[in-house]
Amino acid sequence: MDVDSVIEQLRTVASQANNEGRAKLLKAFAELQPTLEGPKGLFMRLPSIRFLVPIIKLGQDLNIFASLAQSSPNPLSSRQLAAKAPVSTASPVLVLRITRHLASLFTVTQTGPDAFTANPTTHVLATTGADGAMDMLMAARGEVADTIPAFFKKNGYQDVTDEAHTPFQMAFKTEKTWFQHISDSPGLSQSFYQLMLLLKEGDPWYKVFPFEKEIEGFRPATVLVDVSGGVGQQCVDLIAGFPHLNLKGRLILQDLPEMIGSSVVRYEGVEVQARDLFTEQPVKGARFYYLRQILHNWPDDKCVEILKRLVEAFDDESQILVDDIVLPDQGASALATGYDILMMTFMAARERTALDWNRIFDEAGLKILGTHVYAPISMFAITQVGRK
Numbered sequence: 001m002d003v004d005s006v007i008e009q010l011r012t013v014a015s016q017a018n019n020e021g022r023a024k025l026l027k028a029f030a031e032l033q034p035t036l037e038g039p040k041g042l043f044m045r046l047p048s049i050r051f052l053v054p055i056i057k058l059g060q061d062l063n064i065f066a067s068l069a070q071s072s073p074n075p076l077s078s079r080q081l082a083a084k085a086p087v088s089t090a091s092p093v094l095v096l097r098i099t100r101h102l103a104s105l106f107t108v109t110q111t112g113p114d115a116f117t118a119n120p121t122t123h124v125l126a127t128t129g130a131d132g133a134m135d136m137l138m139a140a141r142g143e144v145a146d147t148i149p150a151f152f153k154k155n156g157y158q159d160v161t162d163e164a165h166t167p168f169q170m171a172f173k174t175e176k177t178w179f180q181h182i183s184d185s186p187g188l189s190q191s192f193y194q195l196m197l198l199l200k201e202g203d204p205w206y207k208v209f210p211f212e213k214e215i216e217g218f219r220p221a222t223v224l225v226d227v228s229g230g231v232g233q234q235c236v237d238l239i240a241g242f243p244h245l246n247l248k249g250r251l252i253l254q255d256l257p258e259m260i261g262s263s264v265v266r267y268e269g270v271e272v273q274a275r276d277l278f279t280e281q282p283v284k285g286a287r288f289y290y291l292r293q294i295l296h297n298w299p300d301d302k303c304v305e306i307l308k309r310l311v312e313a314f315d316d317e318s319q320i321l322v323d324d325i326v327l328p329d330q331g332a333s334a335l336a337t338g339y340d341i342l343m344m345t346f347m348a349a350r351e352r353t354a355l356d357w358n359r360i361f362d363e364a365g366l367k368i369l370g371t372h373v374y375a376p377i378s379m380f381a382i383t384q385v386g387r388k
């Protein structure tokens with residue numbers, strides 16, 4: 001078979017695929033990589049993978065993404081890019097070397113030996129949100145990741161279950177938990193939420209979960225409590241996504257007081273409450289208590305406590321929506337297992353299989369009513385949970 005025509009067909013299929021089709025294709029490409037590069041190919045890639053985050057950060061510091069986004073669709077040379085850098089000493093030779101590498105990563109597009117333009121990823125990287133997100137990655141991931149082998153050698157290769165003893169504490173030489181660390185540093189919490197806003201795959205959850213149907217005929221005031229909802233993006237999106245449902249005034253955002261204060265989103269029509277996850281839930285009888293990327297931050301025993309505080313506030317129609325990964329028992333993607341490693345190293349937490357989730361819900365007096373996968377690669381899903 002002619003390779004070029006297969007590639008051409010794949011381009012067409014990829015550009016027309018829906019979310020599930022894209023997930024299948026990405027999985028197939030990941031599986032094909034070792035076949036194509038051979039068993040030692042990984043070692044050819046590892047050195048440059050190691051530099052990924054700092055090089056993208058350098059690209060931002062040099063204004064490469066912002067300059068290309070502004071001049072789009074016109075290309076810029078390394079000399080023009082250097083002239084637009086925030087400092088006048090930036091060398092065009094350095095800028096060429098960095099931009100050429102950024103093009104190899106498809107974060108910008110190379111249109112000639114010394115000509116570059118913006119692509120959709122460039123436009124995302126040019127935003128202030130992406131600046132904050134990269135600051136977060138720079139402030140945290142590298143040091144903690146480097147500590148992983150030493151941490152496990154010291155702990156005798158045990159699983160991590162105590163959020164006060166993780167590679168994060170070892171790397172940062174601190175006794176604080178990860179969330180204490182970021183909430184004590186307003187700049188970092190801002191960057192954290194900017195990163196959270198960029199972590200997106202698939203459709204919005206409420207396009208897959210039948211939100212409108214589920215709240216049909218529901219009268220009590222509070223439709224949804226976004227429990228530890230960070231900057232409140234989900235409430236804002238629900239109001240905008242369902243204008244005919246008059247959700248203004250019927251959604252409540254809760255989070256730690258210091259987090260609520262560092263908000264980067266406006267909460268028009270959203271009531272905001274400071275609340276610790278382990279304290280009594282003051283909003284009784286809401287239709288949904290929504291937990292987005294919360295339980296995967298905590299070990300099992302803490303998850304049970306968090307859920308019990310919500311069950312105590314239930315009335316007959318109340319349910320919990322857990323928005324987290326449901327790991328497949330076999331063949332999980334690197335996105336999903338990567339999250340698991342991330343949760344383990346920073347918070348002694350984890351991603352969970354359906355069996356893991358069942359155990360936790362059961363202990364909290366709950367049962368699964370349905371599972372709605374909305375991100376088919378990472379397997380983020382809404383698990384709808386009600387009283388047993």
Ligand SMILES: C[S@@+](CC[C@H](N)C(=O)[O-])C[C@H]1O[C@@H](n2cnc3c(N)ncnc32)[C@H](O)[C@@H]1O
Binds near residue numbers: 179256293294
């Ligand atoms: C991974 S973020 C998820 C935020 C939000 N749900 C989202 O998806 O963007 C975890 C959130 O848990 C909050 N959090 C951490 N510890 C908490 C606690 N003890 N009580 C209440 N919220 C807490 C953090 O402030 C943070 O906003």
